[in-house]
Amino acid sequence: MKTRLELAAVTKAFGRRQVLNQAWLQVRSGETVGLIGANGAGKTTLLRIAAGLVLPDGGSVRWSSMLDERRARIRYYGGEMTLPLSVPIRRWTSLFDVAIDDRRRLGQLSRGTRQLVGLRVLLSGTEADLVLLDEPWEGLDPEWSAWLTREVRRWRAGGAAVLISSHRLHDLDTVCTRYLLLEDGRCQSVTDRDLRPRVDQLMHAVTRRGRA
C-alpha cells in the first residue's frame, strides 16, 4: 500500500503554546486511521496541516497521488462551523455538482443538518487520494451516521487514504483500521498494549466532560 500522507517530525506552536512536537504520522492508500485525543490536543491543527492549510514550523509534510504526475487530490472537511451561513443551500451544493433542492440559507439549518450538507458535498464523487474528516459524526442521527460509515468504507475501498478525528470511539470502530492517540504534541499508535488503558481513561474523561 502506498503512503498518501506522511508527516515527519512536524512541530507547530501558536505563540508560546506548543501544539505539535515532533509528530510523525503516515496514512496509506486503502486504510482509515482514527485520530483521537483530548480537546485541545491539536487534532484540528494536525488535520489542517495535512490539508496544507496550516504550515508547520518544522518537519515535513508529503503527499502522493494515485496519478503520479499530479499532486495529491485532498478532500478536507472541518465541520459545519466552516460552512458560509449566508449562502443558500442550493447554490452552495451546486458548486460541487450535488443537487439539493432547498432554497434556505445554510445558517437556517440545524447544526446536524448543516453537518450533513457539508459531508454530502465533500463525499460526493469518487476522486480523491486523501480524505480528511474532523469530527464528522458530530450532530448526525443514527441513520445518517450509518450512511457516513458506508461512505467512508466506499472511499477506502476505492483506494483513498482516510484520516478521521473524532471522540466517538464506537463510530470510529466501524471504519478504522488503526488508531493514533495525539497527546503532548505527538502521535502514538494505540495498538501498543501500554497505551490502551490511557485511551480508555482519556475517552472516559472526554465523555464525562461532554455530559457535564
Next chain:
Amino acid sequence: MNHVATARFFATLSLHPPYTLLILVAIVGIGIWTTSTSPSELDSGLGMLLFAQMFLASSGFLVRARRGHFDPLLAGADNRTGPVAWHWVVSVAPGVVGWMCLAGAGYFQGSPMAVSALVGGRAAALFIVSALAWAAGFGLTRGAAGVAWVAVLFGLLIGRADLLSPSSALAASGWTGLRHTATLVVCPFLLIGSHPALAPEAIFAAALSSAVLLLIVLRLSDGLDLYLVDRA
C-alpha cells in the same frame, strides 16, 4: 478547481452584501442620469463610484479563510496565489462593471472625460483604489479598509488640507515626483475632476506602486497559516 470554478466559488460566497450592490446600482443609475443631462458632469458619478469601490474592494480574505469558508478551494491547492488573485478579481468586479457602464454612457453622450475614464488618469484612479483597498483589507473584516481609508482622508482634510491641494502637490521641490506619487496613492480622487495637470510619471508611479503592493500580498498569501478561528 479550474479558473471558472474558482471565480464561481467566490461569486457564490457573496463577497459583497446585497445592500452594497444595491447602493452601487443606485450610484450608477444616478451617474448615468447626471451624465445624460450634462455630459460634463461625468466626474460626479465617477467620484461617487470610486468612493463606493473603497468599500467594495475591501472584501477581506483572511478572516473568512480562517473561518474555513474557502477550505474546499484551498485544501490541497498547489499554491494559493491563483485562488487569492481570483478573490481580488471577484471583489473588484462589481465596481469595475459599474465604472465601465458610467464611462460607456459618458462616451456615448460625448463627455470629454469618458476616454480618460476608460484608459487614462481616471482609470488609473479606479485601479489604485481597487488594488489598495483590497490589499489593505486583506487581513481585516469586510469594509474595514474602506473605513480606515476614509478616516485617513478625513484626517488629512482636517489637519493638513494643503496636502491634498493640487497646487501644493505640484509645488517645486527635490521630492516633487515622490510627493505626487504619495499624494495620488493616498488620494486617488485627485485624478478625477478639473485639477491642474499631474505629471504622467506620478500617475504611472502611483498605479505601479499599487500593483506592486497587490502582487506582494498575493505572494505572501502562500505563506499564511489558515488555522481555524471560531466565528463566535
